[in-house]
Amino acid sequence: MLKIGNHEFSSRLLLGTGKFPDFDVQKEAVNVSGTEILTFAVRRMNIFDPEQPNFLEKLDASKYTLLPNTAGAKTAEEAVRIAKLAKASGLCDMIKVEVIGDFKTLLPDPVETLRASEILLNEGFTVLPYASDDVLLAKKLEDLGVHAIMPGASPIGSGLGIINPLNISLIVEQATIPVIVDAGIGSPADAALAMELGADGVLLNTAVSGAEDPVKMAKAMKLAIEAGRLGYEAGRIPKRRYATASSPLEGMSV
Numbered sequence: 001m002l003k004i005g006n007h008e009f010s011s012r013l014l015l016g017t018g019k020f021p022d023f024d025v026q027k028e029a030v031n032v033s034g035t036e037i038l039t040f041a042v043r044r045m046n047i048f049d050p051e052q053p054n055f056l057e058k059l060d061a062s063k064y065t066l067l068p069n070t071a072g073a074k075t076a077e078e079a080v081r082i083a084k085l086a087k088a089s090g091l092c093d094m095i096k097v098e099v100i101g102d103f104k105t106l107l108p109d110p111v112e113t114l115r116a117s118e119i120l121l122n123e124g125f126t127v128l129p130y131a132s133d134d135v136l137l138a139k140k141l142e143d144l145g146v147h148a149i150m151p152g153a154s155p156i157g158s159g160l161g162i163i164n165p166l167n168i169s170l171i172v173e174q175a176t177i178p179v180i181v182d183a184g185i186g187s188p189a190d191a192a193l194a195m196e197l198g199a200d201g202v203l204l205n206t207a208v209s210g211a212e213d214p215v216k217m218a219k220a221m222k223l224a225i226e227a228g229r230l231g232y233e234a235g236r237i238p239k240r241r242y243a244t245a246s247s248p249l250e251g252m253s254v
């Protein structure tokens with residue numbers, strides 16, 4: 001069970017809704033992924049203009065928890081404004097804080113992310129900040145009182161996978177709140193690794209929406225996340241420098 005603030009989920013896959021080839025493919029991919037949480041940029045949602053296309057139009061939104069994110073924000077103030085807009089439009093109290101500091105790498109601004117998280121916590125939001133894989137930043141965010149930490153695997157949309165597994169495992173080790181690896185996942189192996197490192201969930205978008213077959217990839221991600229979690233819970237064998245026989249010969253006469 002993934003518990004974020006007062007919300008509980010069986011699926012550990014959080015899925016982004018953008019960049020699918022069309023809304024039918026998006027709907028089927030979302031469906032087979034088994035996700036219960038869909039994230040979307042509030043700025044892309046035409047909340048106050050029903051004439052504009054609605055990118056969730058084919059989905060039964062009542063079946064999912066919609067996690068608005070503040071993509072497009074460059075400062076804490078912009079992120080807070082976007083979060084309040086989402087709340088005013090009746091979306092849930094959860095907000096993924098995304099404050100981008102550099103539009104070439106799309107890496108999050110740590111200072112503005114901290115500031116936005118603090119303000120939104122004071123406003124009563126359930127706060128999930130998207131951050132770099134910085135171990136101390138993760139600790140500072142947790143100390144502020146955020147409800148989950150979302151360290152990036154690698155830059156958004158890069159598909160590079162987990163660039164620094166050590167940092168992710170250190171973040172997991174110190175955290176007492178859920179750690180959701182977010183952004184940069186390229187393949188099911190990356191998602192499985194995140195889970196094997198002890199992450200509580202994975203948020204991804206491009207790896208599915210940009211796959212040759214997004215529906216098949218959505219299913220693969222679901223299975224990878226389940227397998228990775230199971231492997232983590234089972235406890236992997238330690239890595240050794242030298243071989244140990246799988247069928248020991250000690251005690252055998254021949």
Ligand SMILES: CC(=O)[C@@H](O)[C@H](O)COP(=O)(O)O
Nearest residue numbers: 016156157183184204205206
């Ligand atoms: C959808 C969303 O929130 C993205 O900003 C997120 O970080 C996913 O990144 P990828 O597209 O690299 O999976």
